[in-house]
Amino acid sequence: MKLGKTGNNKFLKQFNETSLLELIRTNKQVSKADLAQLSGLSPTASGSIVSNLLEKGYIREAGIGISKGGRRPNLYELNPKSYYSIGVDIDVDFIRFILMDITGNVEYRDKISSGFDQSVPESIGAVVEKVRQIVRLNNISEDRLLGVGISVPGMVENKTHEIIFAPNLGWEQVNLEHMMSGVGDFPIYVDNEAMCSAICENWLGCCTEQKDFVCINMKSGIGSSIFAGGNLYRGCSGSAGEIGHIMVDHNGPKCACGNYGCLETLVSSKSMVEKARRLVRQGLITDFSETLDINSINSIDDIVGAIKSGNEAARVIFVEAAGYLGLALANLINTINPSRIVLGKELVKFSEDILEHLRNIALAKALRYPASRVEILLSELGEDTSALGAAIIPLKKLFGYRL
Template sequence: MDFQTADKAFIREINKSTILKVIREKGPISRADIAKLTGLNPATVTNNVNILLEADIITETGIGDSSGGRKPILLELNKNAFYAIGVDMGLKRARAALINLCGEIIKSIDMPYGNSIDEKDVIKRIIELVNALLDVRNIDKNKILGIGIGVHGIVNPVEGISIYAPKFGWKDVAIKDIFEKEFRMPVLIDNDVRVMALGEKWFGNAKSAKDFVFINVGSGIGSAIVINGDIYRGSLYGAGEIGHISIAENGPKCNCGNFGCLEVMASGTALEKRVIHDINLGKESIIPKLAGDDLSKITGEIIYEAAKLNDKLALDALYDVGSCLGYAVSNLINILNPEIIIIGGGVARAGDFVLKPLCDTAHKKSMEHLSQRVRILPSYLNENCGIIGAATLILNDLFEGSQK
């Protein structure tokens, strides 16, 4: 399969003037305001805007207010000028989506891996997902800029290699090369939580923040650190492994070999194990009934539903998860002093049952001056954070010229 992708060099050449970036971030905006924001002279702005209009990358969208003289024509990004494909390579299933330049999902598909997490089987499933998206009607395939993929574990985004995916048992898988050979279009990969942070930076709750942390609380727990607008990956691409901060010296053993890690105390898997353990001890709860009297079918969603029905076991379990997360968040506040901390993932979608004890503990355990100024927010992109963030790898490369 071979698609002629958009001429990124052409767009980047235009983008050197920063005009396209300003229109994306500030539009609808007038030519005069672009000149003020960029410091470019009006003639340069007009010439570049005309090129962008002719290429159909931007569009004239209406008339603005006048401060005297003719009313200005407003410009904004043509959101459907180009598209990107995002793939969230989850632990049990993969999701993929086709998104436009404004982060809107045109079509999304998900597919479970089944019983195999073998490298070839998982990649085969994801190739099937991408092919299904490429068959979307009324979409010009030449407008698809590339494929972005979020992969759990340690990832080298420069070479496009999954260095170590612990839940899959993968080591040194050349994901970028595999998908570029298959689809003959640009492919970018990064750690799954970092792409979520990138999605929130572009389209979510971190648009105005230069320093923030994104924490994903699902089957595992990971984080992404953004400093001065750039994602911090660490010297060996392992920055952000918050799930392996030890918060309980005598806690359960983690798969990393240590005891009492945040991941074994507060992840979705830990929550389910804790609830099943309590039920087996004879604690009363409506959770077994909600699970059809099959404890193996207890999920975070069922525990959340029980909490909404005021089930004490569910309420206590979610409260403890929030408190554990709060201890870890307090460390982040003290060490990094971020403007915002964003909580995403399945457990985080339990709302105030988790977020309230998390915030209370984080503020109590961190330095008062720092905790008063940090905002702790749920993910704006919610369950679509992974796929939108992965596609944003491609958009970021287009507009910024590098993975930031």
């Protein structure tokens, strides 16, 4: 990295400050001399920026380093609990909240029920109230809050950041940034839930070293996000990655979008629960949760429970879903040529043998060459990836990343 010379240029000064902060983040502990060398700035310029960052509290001293000739240098590192960011994941069942500090440490975590029957303003009111509570409870002064990132299960327009359509929330054309602007004097960022998961996996999950990867999230629907050449790929208007409506079976069930056999009608918590209920109704699953009551099957967990108790028909629900998902992954492997595909949200409930079945189909149906270059794995961050990713958005902004 070769940075510009500082001077009276405010933009350049900001750019150099951001770049040094990012060097401190990625190198963990560094001396002023290291920073001058890494940035290409003069020792004086780099020293002055370090003083500035210390004064603002972004960084702190971190002991004494090894001498490279001369006096042993002071080391600097990011200052934990100095600045914060909040991530909110609005989903159908719950709204999740994460408070993260500048180092990426999670300081606080909570969730509230989504209130399915609430109007959009009521839901947003609940989010605003909770954000205020988190700020209050954790004694965060407003100038130390870098921003609030909000994840939504829907398409978000590239430029206006308006939520175009979030079918499972029933939201259409909602400008959350605008509606939330009253919450305080910090920026609000809105992004799609799968995009947030990819941001999370790339910042602190299993894709920190990957430039080309895909995240697949399954909940009531199924969606994906694509990292292309080191950046999130959004498409021309923000909806890239909407694989839920890829057709995987001509003769498949009718989808809410009007077509037949969309991936989402075959692989989603909702469709799998519906299928389980249908099987119970037909008498094919009789020992479901030790009861015949269809109403006791409310979530993927109930099906997982039945599989664990040895119910073969319940297991077939997962096997079939994995088969269809495998076809969709094969298409993605051919089209995107990713190095990793990370399965998140309720897909982490796939057991090892189901996952193996999924891998077999995806790799057999894809072309040999891209299939040989891809790893298919489960996210290790469970259901929180979207809330975590949303919290990372203001951090990425601070460290000079393009969003």
